[in-house]
Amino acid sequence: MPPAMNERDNDYLGSLRDYYAEARRIPSYQRICELMGFASKTAAKKLLDRLESAGFVERTPDDDAWMPTMRFFERPLADIAVRAGAPDMIEGTQGELLLIDQYLVRQPSRTVMVPVKGDSMIDAGIHDGDIVVVERAKAAQSGDFVVAIVDDEFTLKELALEKGKFVLKPHNPAYPVIRPQGQLEIYGVVTGLVRRYRG
Amino acid sequence: MPPAMNERDNDYLGSLRDYYAEARRIPSYQRICELMGFASKTAAKKLLDRLESAGFVERTPDDDAWMPTMRFFERPLADIAVRAGAPDMIEGTQGELLLIDQYLVRQPSRTVMVPVKGDSMIDAGIHDGDIVVVERAKAAQSGDFVVAIVDDEFTLKELALEKGKFVLKPHNPAYPVIRPQGQLEIYGVVTGLVRRYRG
DNA sequence: TGACATGGTGTACTCGTGGACACCATCCTA
DNA sequence: TAGGATGGTGTCCACGAGTACACCATGTCA
Structure with missing residues (x-):
């Protein structure tokens, strides 16, 4: 270059x-x-x-x-x-x-913006009110941040492996690890994040 | 339409x-x-x-x-x-x-994107490699995150008031507060943040 | 000063592109 | 159930786009 x-x-x-x-x-x-x-x-x-x-x-x-x-x-x-x-x-x-759109969105037809609620990922620098870029139907790997559906609710956590099983790990010591019963329903993988300061 | x-x-x-x-x-x-x-x-x-x-x-x-x-x-x-x-x-x-860009950028002609170097703002959820949206010529207030020019280098810190003088406060205990001599040169105010996960 | 790299000219060829037109199948509604 | 609007097919045409090639002017450096 x-x-x-x-x-x-x-x-x-x-x-x-x-x-x-x-x-x-x-x-x-x-x-x-x-x-x-x-x-x-x-x-x-x-x-x-x-x-x-x-x-x-x-x-x-x-x-x-x-x-x-x-x-x-x-x-x-x-x-x-x-x-x-x-x-x-x-x-x-x-x-x-x-520019920002093109920087963040790779597969528009599979991409959804999801507002972040709560501070369960605060230690990963994901704050309440941020908006994450979620790519649906993308193969999630351990270590990815994912939006999963637990009890009919969207939840944003890290997908992790624990004793050979997938669990949802928050990045905030105040929250527990979620160990889903049976099948874990992954809505999509977080591929980006945007945040706005000062109204 | x-x-x-x-x-x-x-x-x-x-x-x-x-x-x-x-x-x-x-x-x-x-x-x-x-x-x-x-x-x-x-x-x-x-x-x-x-x-x-x-x-x-x-x-x-x-x-x-x-x-x-x-x-x-x-x-x-x-x-x-x-x-x-x-x-x-x-x-x-x-x-x-x-519309992502419209959400983050209000004054296109005055707005620039600046890549973040270092982890001095890590506790504010701003990571190395993130990109901040900076609006130039915007009146900075105490409490804003700003891009300032110190010793001919760009630095991203919080603008704070200390004993009636402006200082630059990092959000990382490992970094010191910067107390500029004389005039503090503010390049612009951070109005947004963009992050991308996983290439 | 001479040789070469670089940036621009002029020409000629080919194929992809956009556009026009006639026509067809299906769906929705009167 | 007739008729029109809608979405798609097939064909033909003209032009513009990209490309290749030979050539030229200028600048640079050994």
Whole structure:
């Protein structure tokens, strides 16, 4: 992932970001020519090839088109770029309003957001009022955080193995381990979490 | 914007969302045929026309392609209160919806995402590797979590008052309170948090 | 100064894509 | 039970997209 990028390509990248913010796609070679002032589509292709090896774009899984990578949206903030240790930031501007969603949700059709009630997972940094991202029908492994259905209620716990049997382990010493009778009904696996501060 | 959508189109929409999560684009008519099992591209076009009038997709400004709308990214929000034996009702069209980015980001142009380094805020449920949502130029109050710049480095702490002066309080007994000399430089206020589990 | 890497031009070819049109099956309702 | 709205099929067409290739200008470095 060499960030080896010259000034010119950086400007091109900026134009691509602007276009993406409006159209949510990498423009066609022809559109790129218009945007950048190229006279030949080959220049556009070579540009994308360069951006690909720099890690800003990649081909879709079916190799049908270009798509942006996470890096496409990252940028250090200009006025502090000089400072040492400035981390890469993801600046959320208009068209990139979907970044968090894309970061968290892998299988939209199987994904449900579940609000967290109670503090039984407080030691795992999951608070009352947080919202967890749950992927249904995903094979749960020991160690995963899962949403299970116990006594007709949703409950969020860690799935753990105890003497060869699955149990639900809270992350709060005040709560007991749940040892289900018979079959344990898993609603889904927690794949992410969001929290909002200050109304 | 009539959400008037039948069950079938809802499934199609789900497939489109899954495809989009992988390829970051609306598939071509031909790909849609493969995904949905259509035999004719016209069916794909008509499907997108329907989804357009339902408000899930639209044309790009240059009319070159389809792009998803905000609605495309609404995720189902489980109603925890509904405990009784029908958790599958979430699958139904009805139920609450959540736009993750909209939930976390209120001022897109002033908001950046900053990855968390270290565990100085572990007792506040903010872990190494989490991503905090930071709103710049927001008036910070005592008690807010803030990203400050100390010794040319970014640091995430709670803003607190101590003897009438602002200090930066970690949420980890192993770290000391930071008492800045002179002016304290606040980069922004933490308004949200994002975490991902298990690659 | 000479050789090579790099970024851009121009041309030509092919296939995928979107779009139009006629037609068909099914469902719902009057 | 007739009729229309709806969702899907099959076919044809034109254009644009991506790609390959030969070539050129510029900058850089031994």
